[in-house]
């Protein structure tokens with residue numbers, strides 16, 4: 001199980017990270033007391049909000065990070081529970097009304113196969129709602145990959161670059177999997193950060209976590225310092241800094 005996640009670091013940009021979550025939730029059409037699964041639920045704070053917003057009978061939040069699940073609400077609302085688990089392997093045939101995954105699917109490969117498993121877990125008429133980042137071409141990502149390639153014999157690949165499909169490919173996959181209705185869009189979120197240095201703090205909570213294991217904690221700290229220097233060389237040491245962030249939102253109704 002991956003445990004490089006740090007809920008405190010991740011939540012430093014909680015407001016910015018929340019907007020796509022609620023934009024995704026807004027795509028879910030109302031269902032009477034649905035059964036919901038939130039795949040890659042993180043610390044569960046937003047899962048609790050989703051459970052309430054959808055008026056769910058039961059919501060299961062699943063995450064592979066013990067640190068994230070440990071940070072989940074200790075006394076969750078009625079019908080809300082959390083469990084350790086792998087979103088790539090999760091399946092429960094014809095059991096849920098809404099399968100929801102915000103900013104988590106990008107961590108695993110073979111999205112067609114994973115989305116097929118999730119769709120088979122939907123009841124007839126069930127809904128799939130998924131959001132993935134699509135910003136692998138931003139220097140925040142390319143500089144990390146470039147630097148890691150110089151320092152590591154086998155640098156872990158950027159999951160966003162490796163795993164995330166083009167928006168139109170998700171549309172094709174949804175259609176092939178039997179989603180009669182669908183909505184797929186690329187959206188640019190505009191984040192006003194205090195400075196370019198904050199981009200480093202942002203990715204420390206997400207994409208740079210993949211380097212914790214190969215470098216070890218001290219090596220990772222040094223890597224982050226080198227990364228900061230190089231990134232500021234590319235973006236400039238600017239204040240404020242506008243961080244444009246592309247994301248793909250997809251929704252489908254299974255028929």
Ligand SMILES: C[S@@+](CC[C@H](N)C(=O)[O-])C[C@H]1O[C@@H](n2cnc3c(N)ncnc32)[C@H](O)[C@@H]1O
Nearest residue numbers: 040041042063064065068086087102103104107
């Ligand atoms: C960027 S966070 C998003 C958390 C939450 N969905 C949100 O919107 O705030 C990504 C989460 O995906 C989880 N994750 C990554 N790979 C996973 C896997 N294979 N199975 C389950 N969870 C995974 C991580 O542990 C992390 O909590």
